Amino acid sequence: MKSVLRxxxxxxxxxxxxxxVRNYLDSRQLSEVVVNQVVLAVDEVVANFIIHANGEDETQFLDLTLAIDEHDLNVEIADNGDTIFLPGPHQSPDLRAYIQQGRKGGMGMALVNRLxxxxxxFTRGNHTVCHLSKHLA
Structure with a gap:
């Protein structure tokens, strides 16, 4: 079953x-750890779209679709703004350097990739889409 939020x-x-996200996943008898991982990953990607791709412009919107297909959770976050937002290739940040420099931010997508x-x-027309998937054993 698919569920959509704008x-x-x-x-x-x-x-x-x-x-x-939590309500959708809670109804599927998944472990609390898996639910928390997915909620955190989706929250990070949505926040990036809101802040970095759309500059918190409330006239723009995001469509979030959740679906479970057999043993896989598929999440699609589609940006309907006019700006293409494609993060660069994933690189594991140097945590020691972050701590020494006192940096904040920049760790979110590394976390999403781990979760x-x-x-x-990718792009669909002139919009950016993020697809996340997780195998649910």
């Missing part, structure tokens, strides 16, 4: 996104 590009909607089995960004 939200405006505002940080104020991040809790709504987290609740939507999910597959993370893909």
């Amino acid at each position: 939200v405006a590009c505002s940080r104020a909607h991040l809790q709504e996104v987290r609740d939507f 999910m089995d597959r993370v893909e960004f």
